Amino acid sequence: MRFFALQLILSFAFVVLASASDNLAVVYTFDKNNDKRFNEFTKKDLKEIGYFLNDPHHRVNDAYELKFGTTNLELIGFSSILNEDTVRPLLNIDPRLGGFSPFNLLNFRKKSDKVTKVAHLTPEAILDIVGIKDKEIKEKYIASFKPLDAFIEKKLGGKKSYIPLVSKAKNSMMHYEIAFEEPEDIDDFLEEFQEKFEYAFETNGFVVAGFYNIKESFNSQEDVMPIYTSFWSYSLCHIPFSYTIFDANGALPIAGIFAPCAMYIYVKEGENKLVIGMPTLSSWAGALGITNKKKLDYIDKLDEEIPSILRGLGAKKVAGGNPLLRK
DSSP states (O other): OHHHHHHHHHHHHEEEEOOTTOEEEEEEEESSOOHHHHHHHHHTGGGGGTEEEEEEEOOHHHHHHHHHSOOSEEEEEEEEEEEHHHHHHHTTTOGGGGGGSSEEEEEEEETTTOOEEEEEEOHHHHHHHHTOOOHHHHHHHHHHHHHHHHHHHHHTOOEEEEEEOOEEESSOEEEEEEEOOOOSOHHHHHHHHHHHHHHHHHTTTOEEEEEEESTTOTTOSSOOOTTEEEEEEEEEEOHHHHHHHHSSTTOOGGGGGGOSEEEEEEEETTOOEEEEEEEOTHHHHHHHTOOOHHHHHHHHHHHHHHHHHHHHTTOEEOOOSOGGGOO
16 A cells, blocks of 8 residues: 555656656666776776866765764765866756756665666756757767766776666756846855855755856866856755665665756856756656655655745746746
8 A cells, every 4th residue: 555655646746657768877887896996087087088077975975874873885976077078068058957067977885785886867868857958959968978988888897787767757947046136246246145055055954065167167268158157056965865865764876876966057148147957856756766755755855945945045936948048
């Protein structure tokens, strides 16, 4: 009866099942500990193919054990990476790609089997979640992942497999805007907003696990995003939430492919509004087919808390779709 009830809950939350040919993530499995080599790979090797590592968190399981006294994981690490040459120009077409910019190259190992896994979302799944159907973006973004997978196979090896996309969330993205009066100094205004933003999330139990100034990248002197005054990506983490989802009872470390949560914030040239977007956590649950009630309850909780924090900063919910085409 309990299983049937959970399935009934899911039927209301998610739309029809995806076809078996749809892949959510690619996974590389290793029968040995390759942590040191993996960390070198993300920090140094990936630069050869244009991917840059941002604010890595190598042993999140240590934080779980320290805070909660126990963990089912021998390892879980988050390495947020981005191919700037591909992504930055595409953000001029549709900023929703910022919802996974950067995205996580996950590595984890359960205590129960000692098998190490490295995984990341497929570009097709990312585009589906953020709602992008533009042909140019799809072709260029999907193509940029082929060198990444080839490089993983060449440098790290492992047995390659895929995780299917189970279902799609009805509401996979949250969209908000904050209007503001034209300031005397836009840089001072944005700096003040960042302080308020970070304080608001941190006082509500979140950790700012990373920050990426995508427009003003330190990896390039060229401004390839002239339509924006600013474009940032925040990586947000909630330790009790991540422990509940990735670890604890019914440990699901593979869900770490979605972590940390990437929230993009930008100001377009000539406009006095901050535009904010982020994938919903229910998109995780749908894609992975999560049925554990405690995990689903926590997902629903944060899908309410995050918009509440944004509203506290003066944000208004707006319609979905490409924000650049919004009237």
